[in-house]
């Protein structure tokens with residue numbers, strides 16, 4: 001009997017022979033005794049029925065492997081425990097997962113990473129519904145001896161829309177310190193007299209296109225700025241240093257890794273944070289994959305000429321990908337900024353604002369698309385969505401090659417039934433937030449009325465229309481836990497279980513579809529489905545280990561889930577297995 005050479009020597013030999021292999025390293029990690037869903041089977045149909053080759057017997061899912069072996073930054077093996085354990089060498093970490101579930105690394109495909117770290121430094125105003133409540137929170141969170149800016153965040157502009165606050169109480173509370181309180185969803189901000197003064201805003205400042213400086217009857221400013229006007233105030237807050245920005249991003253990535261994400265798509269990076277990303281990437285200090293979608297048509301957007309000349313990141317292996325852009329087409333539904341085809345049900349004569357009027361720069365987006373960048377265009381209202389579809393159609397007619405990139409519609413929140421199938425016809429991605437549907441449910445019907453609301457947050461309809469559906473949270477506006485996303489996606493209920501039976505449950509998706517919308521579908525949206533989104537030998541060693549099985553757990557139990565481990569490019573970036 002002769003000693004068997006370790007399996008990887010064969011791999012090294014194959015690489016030396018020019019087989020193009022990257023994973024010549026010996027196994028670093030063996031995860032076994034697990035429920036593994038590789039997702040390496042076919043897509044469910046448009047009704048959510050699993051593919052014929054799915055590990056599903058008509059009633060129940062069965063994990064299609066129990067062990068995963070990682071070598072270097074790649075998956076070396078996925079299959080049975082015995083074979084996986086036999087591959088372990090002296091330097092291999094072997095983890096018995098005791099029945100936990102391994103899924104392909106989760107992808108948070110639309111968020112605003114800098115907000116996590118920035119808001120960690122700010123006073124939380126979530127759930128505050130009165131000026132007295134705002135005042136109490138600010139008073140208890142500030143020191144009288146401080147004299148710098150008071151920064152708070154989290155008041156819900158949707159909830160406050162009909163009775164906006166007035167800065168008089170803020171001026172009384174902080175006569176000498178500038179105060180800026182950003183809204184939960186980024187479509188409202190609120191400042192006191194000192195902050196308005198620092199921003200150079202006064203009664204004579206005109207409303208920008210698509211934005212409002214809310215005024216008192218005498219014409220003076222209340223301090224509230226809505227939609228496109230928010231940056232006029234927010235940009236007055238003194239900028240951070242490059243080092244501070246890098247710290248903010250690192251903090252945010254750490255939080256996402258804890259939540260189980262291996263990758264995030266930053267939906268609209270401006271010139272302020274782009275250097276921090278480039279610095280972190282250059283130093284090899286990105287602990288997760290980041291797609292930095294360049295902001296277009298907003299103040300402080302990265303320079304178009306520079307980036308069109310540079311082109312999208314060529315190396316798809318790089319942890320930082322600058323290969324896409326993000327533009328806004330209209331505002332939000334809660335603040336009645338989204339553009340509707342007919343009047344708002346709760347504001348006759350008003351249809352919102354969109355397009356060039358809202359700052360959308362079609363020439364810039366088209367120039368990026370022609371240069372090989374993927375576009376992600378924010379569209380909320382049914383008119384906004386229709387016009388974005390028209391825009392894509394026009395660009396594809398002028399640049400047929402651009403079509404292959406699977407361009408995105410961010411939110412695709414209210415889509416007219418006539419437009420649903422255009423997503424499929426144009427090869428578009430519907431980038432949507434399960435949390436938004438259930439959180440907006442209390443007032444979305446007021447804005448839209450009983451008919452149009454049925455075409456809102458319509459995941460099933462969009463799948464039937466051939467859209468590639470990807471899920472995300474648009475953090476920090478909502479809870480970015482993937483368990484909350486999965487739960488909301490399959491139940492159409494809020495965390496408290498309301499409304500009973502779900503909000504328009506016919507638009508819910510299956511657990512498999514929801515899981516795919518966090519893994520293989522965003523991988524496909526980014527054109528890297530051959531490298532990630534499934535667990536197969538040779539794919540990136542990007543894995544998320546969950547305490548429960550999302551395909552078999554009762555929907556209510558999903559909220560109890562916990563992340564056990566997050567592995568990015570073979571490195572264990574979050575580990576609760578020993579806790």
Ligand SMILES: [Zn+2]
Nearest residue numbers: 110111267474
């Ligand atoms: Zn966003």
